[in-house]
Every structure is written in C-alpha cells, then in structure tokens.
Amino acid sequence: MPELPEVEAARRVAERVARGRRIVDVWCADDPIVFERVPAARWRRALLGRRVRAVRRHGKHLWFELDRRPWPCMHFGMTGGFHTPGRGTLWLVAHGKKGPGLAWPPRFVKLILKFDDGGELAFADARRLGRARLRLDPAAEPPISLLGFDAWRGLPPLASFKALVTARSSPMKALLLDQSFAAGVGNWIADEVLYQARIDPRRRAGTLTGDEIRRLRTALARVIAVSVRARNDSDRYPRTWLFHDRWGKNPKAYTARREKIRHDTIGGRTTAWVPSVQR
Numbered sequence: 001m002p003e004l005p006e007v008e009a010a011r012r013v014a015e016r017v018a019r020g021r022r023i024v025d026v027w028c029a030d031d032p033i034v035f036e037r038v039p040a041a042r043w044r045r046a047l048l049g050r051r052v053r054a055v056r057r058h059g060k061h062l063w064f065e066l067d068r069r070p071w072p073c074m075h076f077g078m079t080g081g082f083h084t085p086g087r088g089t090l091w092l093v094a095h096g097k098k099g100p101g102l103a104w105p106p107r108f109v110k111l112i113l114k115f116d117d118g119g120e121l122a123f124a125d126a127r128r129l130g131r132a133r134l135r136l137d138p139a140a141e142p143p144i145s146l147l148g149f150d151a152w153r154g155l156p157p158l159a160s161f162k163a164l165v166t167a168r169s170s171p172m173k174a175l176l177l178d179q180s181f182a183a184g185v186g187n188w189i190a191d192e193v194l195y196q197a198r199i200d201p202r203r204r205a206g207t208l209t210g211d212e213i214r215r216l217r218t219a220l221a222r223v224i225a226v227s228v229r230a231r232n233d234s235d236r237y238p239r240t241w242l243f244h245d246r247w248g249k250n251p252k253a254y255t256a257r258r259e260k261i262r263h264d265t266i267g268g269r270t271t272a273w274v275p276s277v278q279r
Contacts, residue, residue, distance in 0.1 A: 002076045004060060004151055004184030005227035010082045011062050015055040017084055017119045018064065022051045025114035033128050034110050046070055046134055047113065056139075058154075059147050059183025063138040070134040073144070077129030083109075083122040147183035152224045154183075155217065162213045165205050172208075172216075173201035174267030182220070188243060189227070191272045193219045195242040200278045201266050246272035 002010070026047045028040035035043065050066040057063075063073040074080075083106040105112060108126040115121075123132065135141045148164075149156055156164065168175050175181055176190035185193070194201050196219040199212055208216070230236035237243055240256050249270065253261040259274045 001078050001186055002060060002081065003186035003189050004224055005189075005230075005232045006081075007057055007060050007062060007076065007184070008152065008228050009232050010076070011055050011057045013084065014062070014064070014082055014121055017121045018052040018113065018115060019054060020052065021115040021117055021119065023047050023049065023113050024116050025112075027109075027112040029110045031110055031128065034125060034130060035132050038134060043072075043111070043132075043134070047072065052115075058139060058144050058150050059179060060186075061138075061144050061147070061183075063135070063144075069136045071136075071138055073133045073135050073138045074123060075131045075143075077125055077131065078127050080110075080123065080125035080127075080130030083124055085120055147179050148181045149183065151182040151184040151189075151220060152228060155221055158214060158217060161217050162210065165208060165213050165216070168205035170205055171201060171266055172199055172203050172205055173269065173271050175205045176220075177267055177269060184224070185220075187269050187271075188246065189223055191246060192223050192242050194278060195274060196223065198277055198279065200275075201264075201271050201273050242272060242274070 026044045028035070028043040030040045047066070050068055052064055052066060054065040055062060056065060061073060061075050063071050065071060083104075085104045086102060104120075104122075106122055106124040109122050109124045110130075111123040111132060113121045123130075135144075138144050155161070164181065165175070168181070170178070172194060173190055176185050176193060177187065179185075191201070193216065197212065197215040199208070199216060226237065234243060242255060242261070245253050245255055245261060249263045250261075251263075253272075255261060255274060259276055261272055262275055264271050264273070
C-alpha cells in the first residue's frame with residue numbers, strides 16, 4: 001500500500017501538473033466501488049471548468065483545492081496512483097519487478113483530468129481498493145477528519161507525543177499502524193521506525209519509558225523525512241536500514257550489520273524486527 005512518502009510524491013506530481021490550471025475536460029469511469037456510488041456525471045459537473053488552487057495531503061489522503069466546492073479527495077488503496085503522459089507513475093513495492101508502464105491512457109484508469117495548458121493527470125487503480133470522494137471541506141469531514149496527526153508535517157512536540165503514546169495500551173506495531181494515532185504510517189515504515197528506535201514491536205505503548213518515546217519520535221521523523229527527500233527511491237535509503245533486507249519472510253535474512261531478522265504477525269500484519277536490538 002502506498003505510504004506517506006509515496007503519497008507526498010504523488011501530491012507533488014499532481015501539483016506540478018495541475019496547480020493554477022483550469023480543468024477543461026473530465027473523463028470518469030462508471031465505477032460504483034471506487035467512486036462510492038457517485039455517478040460519473042456528478043464528478044464531471046463538479047470538476048469541469050474549475051481551476052486548481054492547490055493539492056493538499058494528510059497522511060495517505062490527498063485532495064485538490066478548487067475555486068469552487070466540492071473538492072475531489074483521493075486515497076490510493078493498495079495499488080492506485082497518479083499517472084501523467086510519457087512519465088508513467090510512481091513505482092510502488094506492490095508493483096514488484098514490473099513497473100506500471102508508460103501506456104496512455106493507463107490501464108485500469110478511473111479518472112482523467114485535462115488542463116488548459118494541454119497537461120493531463122490520470123488516477124488509475126487495478127485492484128479497486130482506492131477511493132475517490134467529493135467533499136465540501138475534506139480536512140473537516142470523514143475520513144480525513146478521523147485521522148491522527150500527519151506523521152511528517154504534523155508531528156507533535158515531545159510532551160504531547162508522549163501523552164498520546166502513554167494513553168494507549170496496544171502493541172507498538174499496532175499503534176504505529178493506527179491511522180487515528182499517526183496518519184500516513186504503513187507497514188514498512190512502522191518496522192523501520194521501531195528498528196531504529198530499538199523498540200520491540202510487541203511492547204505495549206503504555207510501558208515505554210520517556211527515553212524510548214523520545215527515540216521513537218526521533219526515528220519517526222527521520223525515516224519519513226529521508227524517504228520523502230529520496231522521492232521514495234529506496235536505492236537512496238541508507239544501507240543500514242532494515243528496509244533493504246526485511247522482505248519475503250526469509251528465515252535466513254540479516255541486516256547489513258549482520259543482525260538476525262525475525263518475522264512475526266503483530267497487530268494483524270507481517271512484522272520484520274531484530275530481537276537482538278529491539279527490547
């Protein structure tokens with residue numbers, strides 16, 4: 001599933017293509033699942049002729065600020081994303097070794113916007129687990145209003161962060177994946193943060209010491225900042241990161257530091273961690 005750094009990269013692509021430009025044509029698939037039973041004609045009426053003022057993001061959700069409401073909101077689900085002609089889309093872990101390709105319009109396209117300068121932006125989703133919604137005020141309405149702090153731009157001060165953590169009793173892996181706690185954290189980021197913070201993913205949140213919470217906050221900020229700065233290019237992540245060796249449930253997996261990696265199911269998700277480091 002696209003995590004915060006991937007969605008932020010998509011936001012930047014969309015803003016580059018759409019910001020300040022008027023939508024001159026809209027093609028919308030008749031897909032009651034992705035569009036939650038809102039007819040294609042309704043989407044076309046809402047978007048056609050509107051000028052894009054900005055593209056915003058909170059966690060894994062993003063939305064377009066137009067010069068008239070309602071505004072379109074997107075969640076990419078497992079394999080959704082934005083495409084532009086000739087550039088394809090962002091590479092996701094879910095794509096495996098085969099990228100999304102450069103065909104236009106892309107396969108499994110759900111929405112295509114054309115702009116007054118000739119630019120185009122498409123939203124495609126092969127597995128139909130993404131969602132496209134129309135909202136009058138996205139940040140103040142569900143599902144975005146139900147989210148916790150944005151894990152990159154909205155990280156609370158240490159004292160507030162500590163209060164949020166100690167108020168919970170769930171295992172740390174489950175807490176980091178809880179979007180009502182920290183919006184934007186997904187499976188690999190949670191594993192990386194806990195590894196770098198040296199915290200056992202099975203630990204109950206309320207048992208963490210002040211020093212552990214400080215390490216957790218620092219690791220969360222660092223992991224996301226590095227990934228965003230690298231534009232989600234994992235080849236640019238530090239070689240010492242767990243990320244490079246965590247995949248595939250390999251029983252013989254080791255980190256770059258020759259630490260044995262273990263795989264367990266915690267909080268309903270496959271979890272890679274290093275018992276010799278994480279306590």
